[in-house]
Amino acid sequence: MHMVTLTKGVPDFREGKVSFDEDGHLERGKTPTVMNPNDKVALQAALQTKVKHGGHVSLLSMGPPGYKEVLQEGMADVYADDLCLLSDREMGAADTWATAMTIATGIEMLDEEPDIIFAGFKTADGETGHTGPQTNWCIDINDELTDRPLITHVISLDIDEDTNTVRAKRLVEGDVSEIETIETDLPAFIVTDPEFEANYRRAEHRLRYKDLREQTQERAAALDLDEDVTVWDHEALNLDPDFIGLDGSPTIVSGVDPIPKGPSEREARVVTPDDEDGMEAVFEELNAFAAGD
């Protein structure tokens, strides 16, 4: 079984890490880049497949050289057998279309055709949710022989090696209240939902998981970013610069509107403890609650 998981670096939006300027614009330079959290969920799905069925997990991204560390993070925090980065200046400022085109080409360059491609549900910065499905589409046009089914919003996953099929539970319309089960042939393209949970009901699988987690952490710690990450530029991929990066991106961003702060729904009035009338009013208000009304 060969699994490829797609990932992207995003600004670390966690409290204390992210930095905004006075106008509320993200300061990319001051905000560290981390692996898109939803992609870790996708990588967990790949790891689950490896634990249960064996095989090989490649983690692939397109982005600046700094993304090597993002790949390393995925290897350390979840799992990867090898890391691959599609990177050069020509690929910069790509929209989802150009990105998908590039990634699809990268996937085809891999030694082995993947049985499953995993992607996470939308990135924390772009929030489009397009790249995964578009990549699948690009692979399909590039290689008309493989008609790879696409399953999105996957929350659990089972593979039957004998019939070479995958059975997935997915949220219909991304809605938690409606779940459907889909069964389809491999190879397939799977987009995990943030609700995805790996599921190990056999001790042997949990033990194998423990082994693999240990190995991947050791490998990530010893990783030489110059040696151990495969990097392909547009030449290696044999891609025309006109069709990738900014030049290959049909999307035009007309402008970015900052999201206005929502008005607070609660009203507040400040009362100091010395203000007798004020305090009186506070007790009045609270009385209703104290009485359980």
Next chain:
Amino acid sequence: MTEYEHYEAVVVGAGPGGAAAAAALAKQGIETLVLERGADAGAKNVSGGLIYAEEWAPYTIDDLFPGFREAAAERPVEEYYIHNIAGENVKTFDLDRIHHRGTEWCDAVLRRRMDSWLAERVHEMTRETGGGLLTDVRVNGLLREGGTIVGVTCDELDPIEADVVIAADGVNSELARDAGLMDWDDPDDWFQGVKAVVDMEPEVIDERFDVRPETGSAHLFSGDLFDGVRGGGFLYTNEDSLSIGTVFHLDSLADERAEPHELLDSLLTHPLLDQWLQGEYEEREYAAKLVPDSKRVAHPSPHRGRLLLVGDAAGQMQAQGPIIKGMNHAVTAGGLAAEAVAEAQTRGNVRAAGALYEQKLEDEGVMKRLRPRRYRATRFVSESRPVNRLGRTLVNSRLGAAGLKLFDGLLERSFNSPFVLGMIPDTKMTYVTIPERVGEVLGDPVDGESRVEPPELDDRIGDLTYDVDDPHIEVLDDSFEASGTAVTACPVSAEGFGGGCYREETVQTNGEAERKVSLDTQPCVECGTCAVVADTHWEHPSGGKGVQFEQG
């Protein structure tokens, strides 16, 4: 339907008993799977804790785990005292002789650190056999086939078959109960231990306890400071903390309607402790757990079919007077159980393992320590026994203090006698009256004054880490008569305290006021007390859920 997994041996629980059994099994090349319900081994466990390596024992923890003392233990205990307390009067005896008698070494331990270290070694060793150790898995019962035990069932995993199951799942063993080998009915069968781990810098410990760096001391406390509840207190030095706690007979605790946390506070705030605490008190953790009394419940035949019980699960917890030995016996029993399994397997009849194990417990002298014959005798003929004679002399003496001082040397010798300690009847006389009288007559007033303020119960609960799940305890009879004892005996509940597990409530039915109890398991520390003193359906929470001790 997929087939069940199968292992040669499944060990349930990664405390000292389970770790020892698994290590010994792995050394014999037996494919061993260890299942532990804690998110980390040790996260569920509490002991005092002094772990002993005794000279007679066929298995000790450092035999099975070389490097244990350096890597997983705190300070070795070099000095050992008991303080007999009467009010502010204290008479201290040196228990050095009994402590060192037959003891190869004895170290203080904190269970989170100890058990998680052991678990790593166990995983490495068992993994080589094709098994391994998994945390976050709660075994919830025995897998049976036509009435025969063939494996285990779990909350988190599909059923697992095994040639043998070693239940080292500790006190309140659900497997021992499932097999009908233990019940949780009688409070007389148990002690309740409560403990606080208190911050103290290593150099401060060296100075205040007057010990050499990296060595430690142990102090026991008995007398009138626990409102007449039968039991005592302890204080052990760790590397950079103190373990201070109490151990009481559960029946006495229940009868007196005592509040365990208050009894602990009585110890913490006794002026005697001021010499060590000196008004500084930063509590790292509050914890509690039941402790079986081997004299009453060590199972003479701790096996059924393919199931073997080890350690607390089999009641193998020896209270030698104030000295508590559970971990060492769990280790020995674990080693012997593994030996029995290996021998039975070689003979081609794994089912004989249980009987072989029972034989080994007898032959190696484990059973006679856990259930000494002479103790069985003293329970009935205690009147004529030296301890009580001594007690009566002390209590009734008209000699006055000067005369009684003649007994000083004799008393210290008596406390150091394993013979006397081994047959101490569990009466108020031995736990309270004698120590109190000794303190009163022979003791000197302590000149310290307590300046310590232990945290309130809700702060103690608030400082603990929980991963709350669905309730794991259900009150079957919520009348006060049936379950009201839990309101006081539960170490995280108290009369008039709303933030604990058990609460008393008055319900109006048909115009009559009825006393009821209600239960909220959220602050539960899983000590097991209410499984015995209240009418409950009691289970452990699922894997990784519930309280998580950082110290233990």
